[in-house]
Amino acid sequence: MMNNQELYQIAFIAVNHKKLRNLGTAGHVACALETMNGNVFTGICIDLPCSIGLCAEQSAIAEMVKHNETAIKKIIAVFEDGSILPPCGRCREFIAQMDDQNSQTKIVLPEMKEVLLQDLLPERWDSKWN
Structure with missing residues (x-):
């Protein structure tokens, strides 16, 4: 398993x-x-002025799915100034819907704090289907 600093550098x-x-x-x-x-x-x-865009997390997930994987152990997003960004609500939901295991995905937050995705999405709208 990669440590947070290694994943940050990548x-x-x-x-x-x-x-x-x-x-x-x-x-x-x-x-x-x-x-x-x-x-x-x-x-x-990718951010376009017509409100069409793609978050970095979604882009990485698309690459993962292209390689026949859906379960994420850990994820981090980094801004150009080096700061760590928490995933937006859309990305949190995107991660959750990729795989049932992803409720246990470790999200790396500023100051290298880790939190599980399930803690960022505590009241699941789709829990009756799980």
């Missing part, structure tokens, strides 16, 4: 801010996740 290295057309940007947030199988995947955000 995410921070993936930060690569790019300007896109019409005020769009990409890469100012990057994410690294470790799967239950021990593989690491990264992703970057």
Whole structure:
């Protein structure tokens, strides 16, 4: 299992801010996740002015799913200034819906604090189907 600092470094290295057309940007947030199988995947955000975008966590998860994995052991998102960002509500739900095991995903928060996803989403709307 990777420690938080190792996963942080992988995410921070993936930060690569790019300007896109019409005020769009990409890469100012990057994410690294470790799967239950021990593989690491990264992703970057894409923000477009028409409100279409993709969070770094979603990008990393798409890469993971492309490689036939869905269970996340640990995940971290890093801003271009090096600060750690908690996942937004949409990403929390996205992680939860990928795999039943993901309620136990360790979310790395600022100051390398860890919290389980289930603690960030305590009252599940879909609990009757689990």
